[in-house]
Amino acid sequence: KDNLDFENENSSDIEIQCWDSDPISPRYMNKQFTIYLIDINEPPYKILMSNSSTGVSIDENQGVGHEVAVITAIDPDNEVSWQQNITFSITNENTSAVPFAIVDGYVIETTMDFDFEVQSSYNV
Numbered sequence: 681k682d683n684l685d686f687e688n689e690n691s692s693d694i695e696i697q698c699w700d701s702d703p704i705s706p707r708y709m710n711k712q713f714t715i716y717l718i719d720i721n722e723p724p725y726k727i728l729m730s731n732s733s734t735g736v737s738i739d740e741n742q743g744v745g746h747e748v749a750v751i752t753a754i755d756p757d758n759e760v761s762w763q764q765n766i767t768f769s770i771t772n773e774n775t776s777a778v779p780f781a782i783v784d785g786y787v788i789e790t791t792m793d794f795d796f797e798v799q800s801s802y803n804v
Contacts, residue, residue: 686719720726723765724753729788740796748780748788770804780804 687771692715697707702766729736736749751768768786772778779792779802788804 684717685756686717687715690719692714693794719757722756724755726754728752728754738790738794740794742790743793744790744795746790748790751782751786751788778804779804 693712694715695710697710697711698710699706726733729751732749732753738746738748753766753768755766768782770780770782772779779790779794780788781791783789
């Protein structure tokens with residue numbers, strides 16, 4: 681059976697049966713119960729850059745402050761990341777070598793002028 685998930689179903693009804701051990705005429709009773717799920721804060725499961733899960737392209741020589749992408753996250757608790765308190769950061773080991781910055785909480789911008797002939801791609 682699938683995991684219990686508050687976002688799909690927040691309660692489940694079950695029926696419990698009990699009976700005595702009389703060998704000649706056992707008696708039983710059934711009782712309905714409801715199990716209520718408590719919603720927990722689950723982590724986002726997907727980060728997108730301008731609706732791409734693999735990457736984006738920009739033209740060279742755009743200058744500092746050029747918008748590269750808008751970052752969004754898909755969170756099972758709320759499908760729209762800007763309606764939640766989600767924070768984005770660049771987490772490369774050497775963030776000073778990454779020529780990008782996150783501004784306004786969800787926009788990636790350039791922090792230098794890019795030259796394709798010097799370097800053609802960056803991993804963020």
